[in-house]
Amino acid sequence: MPQPGADRPLTQPWPTYPMLFRVASAHEEGGERVYAVSTKEFLKDEQGNVSGLRLSEVEFKDGGFHEVPDTERVLPAQLVLLAMGFLGPQxxxxxxxxxxxxxxxxxxxxxxxxxxxxxxxxxxxxxxxxxxxxxxxxxxxxxxxxxxxxxxxxxxxxxxxxxxxxxxxxxx
Structure with a gap:
């Protein structure tokens, strides 16, 4: 998804919880937020450890996300945490x-x-x-x-x- 705005969108009136750009204490520790991208591949080094993510930018149109041509790049990484939400009990x-x-x-x-x-x-x-x-x-x-x-x-x-x-x- 793209970076949310600082103001409540008209499509999200009170009492709905608005999608707003917020900075939490975890964000203050550093790091870079990346928006509207799709991870295509996890990359590894010679020892099999994560070394990066191959990703490309995406845009939402026609009811789905579509890759933006010529935007593929590698984001260096030593650790990847998947935050996918709760998917029910195991x-x-x-x-x-x-x-x-x-x-x-x-x-x-x-x-x-x-x-x-x-x-x-x-x-x-x-x-x-x-x-x-x-x-x-x-x-x-x-x-x-x-x-x-x-x-x-x-x-x-x-x-x-x-x-x-x-x-x-x-x-x-």
Missing amino acids: QEGLVEQLGVEVDGRTNIKRDRSYMSSVPGVFVAGDAGRGQSLIVWAIAEGRSAANGVDAYLTGKPSNLPRPIEPTDRPLVV
Whole structure:
């Protein structure tokens, strides 16, 4: 994507979260931000260590990103960190072994009591909600405890239940 502007775009009115150019403490440590590029290849040195990225500039048109001709270049690098966002809990291992159902975003499905499709298996936080803030995970953990208590005792729980599994922030 291109570098965001300093002012709220008209296409992102309040209360939407605007795409603005911001400088966080991590950016103040140095480094260069590169916008509207597509990595084509990871380059390595003689020992097999990362030595750079082959990339080219892209532009958004006709609903997709298209390479800008004659813009390919190499960006030297010794370390590459992939920040791809939350892609749901890892399916291999526990999720597969339990056989719980997942939704279209690979998060574990749960009912109103935070129980998964497998009786006695409860899920709260990022595994069921998707990537979110720790305060949501804490609230969901407390609400899930209510569901676990009711399941184990066979009667309604007196534990707090601050949120529903489907609750969302007021501003998304």
